[in-house]
Amino acid sequence: MVLLCVCVGLHAQESVVDSVWKPVYCDTGYASFYANKFEGRRTANGERYRKKYFTAAHKTLPFGTFLKVTNPKNYKWVIVRVNDRGPHHKKRIIDLSFKAAKHLGIMRSSGIAKVYIEEVPKISPQQKE
Numbered sequence: 001m002v003l004l005c006v007c008v009g010l011h012a013q014e015s016v017v018d019s020v021w022k023p024v025y026c027d028t029g030y031a032s033f034y035a036n037k038f039e040g041r042r043t044a045n046g047e048r049y050r051k052k053y054f055t056a057a058h059k060t061l062p063f064g065t066f067l068k069v070t071n072p073k074n075y076k077w078v079i080v081r082v083n084d085r086g087p088h089h090k091k092r093i094i095d096l097s098f099k100a101a102k103h104l105g106i107m108r109s110s111g112i113a114k115v116y117i118e119e120v121p122k123i124s125p126q127q128k129e
Helices: 003-020 098-105
Strands: 026-033 055-057 066-071 076-085 092-096 113-119
Touching: 026 098, 066 092, 066 098, 076 098, 092 098, 092 113
Parallel strands: 026 092, 055 076
Antiparallel strands: 026 113, 055 092, 066 076, 066 113
16 A cells, blocks of 8 residues: 555656656757857847857747757756847757857867757746745
């Protein structure tokens, strides 16, 4: 009887975690990062690009969307906020800020790396309780 309750309890916990953390959007493809010449220039949402922030450009996701970007070669990941449109290269799915790319270890490669991206779901005040 105790074992049954424990198993049901674990299953219930998995269901809650799955419903909270199931990504709304996910994709796998190549990432690149902004060149230094873009420092201080306006992004598509009007902000100035700063290489020291964890930001990114995506072709379609709304501005303000948070994405978890994972480098599958070293399992490093980072959370970035979409504030620009791009990349303007059809074989890439995301452009990362310098800081995000450095954190993921993309700087050590050719500046382009395969990544997995998933949207970080927004948690409403009701879900925090």
